Amino acid sequence: MSLSFQDLGPTDETTALHTRVARLKSSLEWASEAIEPSVREDVMATIGRCEHRLALGVDHTVVALAGGTGSGKSSLFNALTGTQFAVPGVARPTTSEVSAATWGDSASALLDWIGVEAPRRLGLIGNPKLRGVVLLDLPDHDSVNASNRAIVDRVVPMADLLVWVMDPQKYADNAVHSAYLSVASDHGQPSLVVLNHVDRLETDAAWEIVRDLQRLLAEDGLDDVPVMPLSARTGQGVDTLLAELEGAAEARSVAAEAVRADLVAAGRSLSRALARDADPQLPDIEELVSALATAAGIEALADASAAVALGRTKAVPALLGIRTEAVERERLDWVDEATHELPVAWHRVVNEAVAPAALLAEEINAALEAVEWPTIPRGSGVKGALTKHTRASAAAKSVRSKGRAAVRSVLQPLVVEPTELIHQAYRNLDELTELARD
Ligand SMILES: Nc1nc2c(ncn2[C@@H]2O[C@H](COP(=O)(O)OP(=O)(O)O)[C@@H](O)[C@H]2O)c(=O)[nH]1
Ligand SMILES: [Mg+2]
Known part of the structure; x- marks a missing residue:
């Protein structure tokens, strides 16, 4: 939780207000589609005003x-x-x-x-x-x-x-x-x-x-x-001059007050774009990794590798790769889950922030092609059945984990991080509307 304005002494007020304005600005940029244009313009104008005032400093x-x-x-x-x-x-x-x-x-x-x-x-x-x-x-x-x-x-x-x-x-x-x-x-x-x-x-x-x-x-x-x-x-004449000093000090705290009031007003206009008391949660990443790895044929490859180790087949089949439609389904589930408590515009924003299905499919396939799969020792005969089984399950495990790691490496920057960014933007804006409700 960030500090509330009331907790701040005069020393760090400029800094704290600066941080808040900067956060508001970047949140608005990330989530601009989720905010009505008129509200957005309004808030951007407020930000400009606050930045100008803060450039002059409000502490001393x-x-x-x-x-x-x-x-x-x-x-x-x-x-x-x-x-x-x-x-x-x-x-x-x-x-x-x-x-x-x-x-x-x-x-x-x-x-x-x-x-x-x-x-x-x-x-x-x-x-x-x-x-x-x-x-x-x-x-x-x-x-x-x-x-x-x-x-x-x-x-x-x-x-x-x-x-x-x-x-x-x-x-x-x-x-x-x-x-x-x-x-x-x-x-x-x-x-x-x-x-x-x-x-x-x-x-x-x-x-x-x-x-x-x-x-x-x-x-x-x-x-x-x-x-x-x-x-x-x-x-x-010293008292007259002191009165001028008091006037200047008052003008300065007026500037700080004006920035605070502006931020509260911005929070009020933004509140319509947010759902009350919603706290967006990141969906389970491993679930998505596992679903896409399976759709890309990693489970089948793991089973085939085990079969080779057991001597049941001679070689593993080539990976066919993932199809865009399969990615699209999982992707949409992710976006739904990531935004289910939020106003519908936020669904659009996350949907746009997360890489499109075709790109994800392409990247996943490229990442899987680059994987160095383990070489599977071919099993033969009936002797050493126990070692064969151990090797088979080790082979399957290794294939599965390498495949998932490849999928995860694509999802992290293209799906997870953009979602986290939007969630953070949502929380930053929400914090501001909380302020307006106080
Ligand atoms: N008569 C008179 N002398 C003053 C006044 N203000 C300062 N002084 C004297 O002027 C000299 C210079 O003052 P000071 O405050 O050191 O000036 P500074 O160099 O601007 O800091 C000192 O001897 C002070 O006592 C004043 O209002 N009336
Ligand atoms: Mg002097």
């Missing part, structure tokens, strides 16, 4: 604090987390100086990928509205250290919310920030600009710069990027 909300040296990223990180975790105002020549704070979940895989060192990770519980948020104090985008700039280039495109931190003294130097903000905007990511250090400005001057920044952004086509005046030192 990555909030990146980016900007130039001394703009106040580290101070803002501390103000937002209510800690002194990031070290402001210190130039550290280390290769990676990213600090990360996570709420409610350690996001280890993500932080490993970004390259945040273990001592630079801060796990917080606190505000449940920030659950899933990963706050990053990025290196300075204007760092002289190339590997630091590389981190910025790698993280910015994956941020769910890019917070560009600016020092009022440098705001006119907009060339670089707008390049990063444009990247974010091209990815459809929300971003905002924080005008930090406003405690050092008169209120009017601060608003004037906000307006000016807004104008500069608009010139670069970034007119939907808000500019927030803030002071990491006094805390002014």
Whole structure:
């Protein structure tokens, strides 16, 4: 049984939903004939939507604090987390100086990928509205250290919310920030600009710069990027920014919820194509092997081999091979049995998935022709009757098992596996409809 959605923490939610969507997709492809075209199209559209959402990830909300040296990223990180975790105002020549704070979940895989060192990770519980948020104090985008700039280039495109931190003294130097903000905007990511250090400005001057920044952004086509005046030192504006973070976290869980809801809806539309509580079973393979081996003349060959060993006949007759009609009968019995609890369309699907009788007959005959049959020692006289009987039954047994093995080797890929595949597709779809019934 697979995990239910309720059991999943935020870490593995994307993965679990991915798996489910991928399974739904392949099941639908295998069993497409069993599903009404309109339902199929509907579900395929749902799958496309889910894939798109999942490509963006639904586990974490990555909030990146980016900007130039001394703009106040580290101070803002501390103000937002209510800690002194990031070290402001210190130039550290280390290769990676990213600090990360996570709420409610350690996001280890993500932080490993970004390259945040273990001592630079801060796990917080606190505000449940920030659950899933990963706050990053990025290196300075204007760092002289190339590997630091590389981190910025790698993280910015994956941020769910890019917070560009600016020092009022440098705001006119907009060339670089707008390049990063444009990247974010091209990815459809929300971003905002924080005008930090406003405690050092008169209120009017601060608003004037906000307006000016807004104008500069608009010139670069970034007119939907808000500019927030803030002071990491006094805390002014920090709550407003926190509310933005909460909003981003909520949007993310909304995305996960939307994928779940989509899957439930898909399950509901699919339920008509399935029988309630049916659990398709694979028919007895050995029964089919034995029936086809007999029809191919293996039993007769085994008897003849025994007769040779007993000295009753001189040689075994040649195998005539199996006829298509004989295969057709057994084949249909197999398909009937494999689908007897399922809606009739599934009979059609299995019937199409299993190789046609003519091909099976041909393959079985070819496989039997390739068998190296045992050489039978000819029995003679009356002496050694016991050994003769032993040899005869050994000969028959060997012929039977080689013949069946040859038949089985044809049936496995051409009959058994395709049937199993369709059954699996049925079960996968059924699992989804169960979800819709809950
Ligand atoms: N007055 C004032 N100083 C700030 C503010 N934010 C940061 N600073 C100071 O500016 C300097 C650089 O800040 P830091 O957080 O290290 O910037 P970073 O290089 O972007 O991480 C430090 O000395 C901070 O104390 C602020 O809002 N107001
Ligand atoms: Mg810093």
